[in-house]
Amino acid sequence: MNNQKWLRPARLVLGIIFLAGFILLFSDIKAKLPTGIYTFFTSTQFLPSILKLFTAHTLISAFFIFIILLTLFSGRVYCSVFCPLGIMQDTIAFFHRLLPFKRKRRKFKKALNYLRYPILGLFIVSMLFIGFYSINLLDPYANFGRIAGNLYQPVFIFLNNLMANILASMGIHSIQPIAMKLFTPPTFIAALSMFLLILLMVIYRDRLYCNTVCPVGTILGLLSRISYLKIRIIKHSCTQCGNCQTACKANCINIKEMSVDVSRCISCFNCITSCEDSSIGLVRLKSEKMAVSSASDKSKREFIKAGMLFLGAAPLIAHANNEDEDHDGGHHSRHRFHGRGPISPPGSRSIEQLKEHCIGCQLCISACPSKVLQPAFLDYGFMGMMFPKMDNKAGFCNYECTKCSEVCPTGAIQKITKKEKETVQIGTVQFRQHLCIVESEGTACGSCSEHCPTQAVKMVPYKDDLTIPEVDPDICVGCGACEYACPVEDPHVAIYVYPNEVHQVAQRPVIEELEVEETEDFPF
Amino acid sequence: MKRRDFIRKSATVTVASGALFSMGSWSPLMASGHRLASPFDLVAIKNGDPIAMFDAGIAVLGGMKTFVKANQTVVVKPNIGWDSPPERAANTNPDVVGRIVKHCLDAGAKKVMVFDNTCDEWTRCYKNSGIEKAVKDNGGQMVTGKTEGHYHEVDIPKGVVLKKTKVHELILESDVFINVPVIKNHGGATMSLTMKNLMGVVWDRGYYHKNDLHQCIADFTTFKKPDLNVVDGFRAMMRNGPRGVSVADVSEKKYQLISRDMVAIDTAATKIFGMEPERVAHIGLAEKLGSGTTNLDSLNIKRISI
Numbered sequence: 001m002n003n004q005k006w007l008r009p010a011r012l013v014l015g016i017i018f019l020a021g022f023i024l025l026f027s028d029i030k031a032k033l034p035t036g037i038y039t040f041f042t043s044t045q046f047l048p049s050i051l052k053l054f055t056a057h058t059l060i061s062a063f064f065i066f067i068i069l070l071t072l073f074s075g076r077v078y079c080s081v082f083c084p085l086g087i088m089q090d091t092i093a094f095f096h097r098l099l100p101f102k103r104k105r106r107k108f109k110k111a112l113n114y115l116r117y118p119i120l121g122l123f124i125v126s127m128l129f130i131g132f133y134s135i136n137l138l139d140p141y142a143n144f145g146r147i148a149g150n151l152y153q154p155v156f157i158f159l160n161n162l163m164a165n166i167l168a169s170m171g172i173h174s175i176q177p178i179a180m181k182l183f184t185p186p187t188f189i190a191a192l193s194m195f196l197l198i199l200l201m202v203i204y205r206d207r208l209y210c211n212t213v214c215p216v217g218t219i220l221g222l223l224s225r226i227s228y229l230k231i232r233i234i235k236h237s238c239t240q241c242g243n244c245q246t247a248c249k250a251n252c253i254n255i256k257e258m259s260v261d262v263s264r265c266i267s268c269f270n271c272i273t274s275c276e277d278s279s280i281g282l283v284r285l286k287s288e289k290m291a292v293s294s295a296s297d298k299s300k301r302e303f304i305k306a307g308m309l310f311l312g313a314a315p316l317i318a319h320a321n322n323e324d325e326d327h328d329g330g331h332h333s334r335h336r337f338h339g340r341g342p343i344s345p346p347g348s349r350s351i352e353q354l355k356e357h358c359i360g361c362q363l364c365i366s367a368c369p370s371k372v373l374q375p376a377f378l379d380y381g382f383m384g385m386m387f388p389k390m391d392n393k394a395g396f397c398n399y400e401c402t403k404c405s406e407v408c409p410t411g412a413i414q415k416i417t418k419k420e421k422e423t424v425q426i427g428t429v430q431f432r433q434h435l436c437i438v439e440s441e442g443t444a445c446g447s448c449s450e451h452c453p454t455q456a457v458k459m460v461p462y463k464d465d466l467t468i469p470e471v472d473p474d475i476c477v478g479c480g481a482c483e484y485a486c487p488v489e490d491p492h493v494a495i496y497v498y499p500n501e502v503h504q505v506a507q508r509p510v511i512e513e514l515e516v517e518e519t520e521d522f523p524f
Numbered sequence: 525m526k527r528r529d530f531i532r533k534s535a536t537v538t539v540a541s542g543a544l545f546s547m548g549s550w551s552p553l554m555a556s557g558h559r560l561a562s563p564f565d566l567v568a569i570k571n572g573d574p575i576a577m578f579d580a581g582i583a584v585l586g587g588m589k590t591f592v593k594a595n596q597t598v599v600v601k602p603n604i605g606w607d608s609p610p611e612r613a614a615n616t617n618p619d620v621v622g623r624i625v626k627h628c629l630d631a632g633a634k635k636v637m638v639f640d641n642t643c644d645e646w647t648r649c650y651k652n653s654g655i656e657k658a659v660k661d662n663g664g665q666m667v668t669g670k671t672e673g674h675y676h677e678v679d680i681p682k683g684v685v686l687k688k689t690k691v692h693e694l695i696l697e698s699d700v701f702i703n704v705p706v707i708k709n710h711g712g713a714t715m716s717l718t719m720k721n722l723m724g725v726v727w728d729r730g731y732y733h734k735n736d737l738h739q740c741i742a743d744f745t746t747f748k749k750p751d752l753n754v755v756d757g758f759r760a761m762m763r764n765g766p767r768g769v770s771v772a773d774v775s776e777k778k779y780q781l782i783s784r785d786m787v788a789i790d791t792a793a794t795k796i797f798g799m800e801p802e803r804v805a806h807i808g809l810a811e812k813l814g815s816g817t818t819n820l821d822s823l824n825i826k827r828i829s830i
Contacts, residue, residue, distance in 0.1 A: 030647065031647065171635070173637060173665045173666070173667045174665075176647075176666075176667070176668040177668060177671045177673075178668075178670075179670060179671070369645045369647065369648065370644075370645040395645075398607055398644055398645050398648060399607070399644075400607050400648070400652070401607075401645070401648065437733065437734060441734075441736070443735075443736040443737060443738070443739075444712050444713060444714075444736075444737040444738055444805070445712050445733045445734075445737055446710065446711040446712015446713065446733075446737070447712060447729075447730070447733040449711040449712065450643070450710070450711055450712060450765075450766055450767060451643055451767065452767065453767060453769070454769060455764045455769050458711070458764075459711030459712060465714070465803055465805065467711060467712065467714075485643075485733075487730040487731075487733040487734040488734070509769050509770075511769065511770050511772045512772070513772070514762055514763070514772055514773065514774075514775060516762060516775045516798070517798060522568055522570065522827050523795040523796055523798075524568075524791075524792050524795050524820045524825070
């Protein structure tokens with residue numbers, strides 16, 4: 001067998017680059033990273049890239065095809081190189097091993113098939129019948145995103161502010177403190193419980209999560225059963241020392257029977273490095289003499305092939321289903337959002353569009369510089385618990401900013417330019433004059449109009465020298481600045497944004513020529 | 525062990541410094557009491573670029589040395605409220621801010637710090653206003669105005685409505701305070717000039733809006749008077765203020781005003797804007813509180829045309 005010992009170091013380097021990259025994305029607390037970096041990393045993610053195919057229609061979004069081909073060639077390399085949640089588990093395991101506890105030697109364990117296939121089945125069924133947003137719960141990237149955004153980012157902000165305070169106390173203002181993210185208990189608890197679940201599973205059995213819960217892991221595991229290259233033990237030179245079995249993070253090497261459960265192999269290549277006799281490694285199908293193809297194996301393979309076809313078609317069917325619903329169910333959803341439903345961010349086009357493609361990774365929320373994007377609780381329904389919504393109490397959408405649309409990995413928020421955003425109307429302004437300071441107190445204010453980028457809220461003459469807001473919903477983009485700035489608290493703000501379930505096109509403000517009298521001399 | 529020591533020490537420093545800031549009782553008595561050494565109460569300059577106008581104006585006041593002594597710390601407060609480029613005139617012209625920083629450092633200032641409690645997201649405001657670059661290029665430092673911990677409660681005994689508010693520590697601590705607004709129309713406050721610009725040194729602007737905006741603006745002038753006010757009238761926002769909708773809202777006036785008297789300088793700026801100062805309520809209210817005079821005829825005004 002050729003020397004394959006370079007595989008593990010290569011996997012380590014790539015894995016570290018990707019994990020570091022993803023942590024960086026979710027900790028871009030100063031919004032310094034260029035969009036290209038976001039695109040580069042997020043486009044490698046399996047389920048997001050499938051979703052992106054429906055929203056972007058570009059080749060860059062078809063990275064999942066590459067992942068499928070890669071898996072068919074050499075197994076689940078994805079799980080050790082591209083998946084941030086997977087590499088995060090390796091990192092946890094690494095630090096766990098540094099602790100002075102005695103750890104059990106790793107042994108071969110049977111696959112928990114009674115869990116992993118039903119979970120995948122449920123996942124697919126819910127995707128078909130409930131909608132795409134069931135991906136939300138189990139997609140590894142989305143889970144990583146929520147963990148990174150809710151647990152890691154605050155740490156980075158804390159460290160930044162600590163440094164800033166230390167430097168400021170020495171009179172240096174080169175690092176600026178930044179405001180801590182708004183604390184949203186449901187999201188935090190969701191992220192924390194997922195993190196704890198993964199932590200416990202890692203401590204119990206390394207990559208158990210990837211081989212039991214993760215639907216991407218199970219899908220790629222099915223594919224890797226028929227991959228061209230597979231990890232195999234070379235029986236004639238193997239001494240059955242068991243090093244590979246101890247090194248295996250997936251507990252999928254059975255040294256007694258000299259067999260490897262490739263469906264669980266996450267291509268970490270630790271076994272190759274651990275073997276002193278070069279008796280384990282990637283082997284081509286053809287030279288795989290040991291594999292005896294029994295009848296049952298054959299039928300199993302048939303089943304897998306059928307499953308794969310089904311899997312490939314599932315997103316298509318789901319998508320078609322959802323589109324059908326749009327045609328006849330449009331008016332029903334209006335009733336659901338009586339009162340004030342959520343406002344979805346510019347670029348998401350409609351609440352339905354967002355719900356169909358969002359996986360709740362919250363990269364947009366992490367990246368939003370003005371903090372107006374906040375995780376929804378039940379605003380989008382139970383399954384949309386982690387989705388982004390505009391929270392005009394927390395902030396308002398910066399007129400010139402298109403950050404969320406640039407970073408979204410699935411196209412739930414589609415890329416829009418600044419120019420396009422100027423006419424995207426996510427909601428319209430509503431004014432309750434009887435609550436307005438100018439009417440109730442008879443004093444000047446203008447806080448709302450002051451913040452309005454299009455002057456859809458304009459101050460017009462009122463009593464005496466006072467001015468009062470006048471609204472023009474046609475030119476309103478729904479940014480929420482007026483609502484955020486309104487000083488009235490009790491019982492409601494005097495001006496607010498009513499959501500457009502389907503985003504509309506705002507008219508551009510009419511710009512009149514300015515008439516100025518030019519004077520030659522000083523006017524005093 | 526070393527690392528742990530470092531963390532412990534740095535944490536102590538942080539806590540201690542925080543405690544120090546919050547314990548001090550800030551009062552107007554601590555404000556430095558410069559008197560204008562020049563015979564002029566107000567300098568008005570026109571027809572130049574922002575840099576040339578400031579150079580000419582500060583020269584007739586005896587140069588920046590009149591206001592800034594060696595080793596003093598200076599805080600400059602421009603209007604950086606909006607994520608908007610210089611040509612839209614929503615923010616103070618970056619050239620004049622940069623020039624003021626340079627003059628201060630040339631006069632021997634230990635350091636010059638610039639901040640605003642912005643309305644739009646602050647990093648975008650600092651960047652797109654061009655002010656961050658101008659300040660750094662001239663050797664000054666940008667400081668955030670968006671950290672509540674930097675603001676400390678002060679009493680305003682002479683205030684009619686505004687009796688207490690939280691003020692940025694740079695305003696409280698710095699030896700010299702230079703206020704640099706831009707001439708703008710304002711939907712609520714009628715005009716945004718030196719007095720309105722000082723809303724950017726307090727934390728809770730909502731209180732102003734809730735409790736008689738004009739009176740609060742006037743009240744704050746009794747707390748602390750800037751050592752120098754420079755009104756940027758190179759471009760003026762004539763309508764849709766204070767944010768503006770497009771460059772069509774802007775008129776190139778090519779003016780600049782320098783004075784210590786906020787009431788007088790705002791009166792003059794309102795006239796340049798083309799409005800009767802009586803219509804701007806906070807100007808009259810501030811005069812009533814003794815913060816300055818609207819009677820420009822009583823002042824010694826130097827007029828320079830470049």
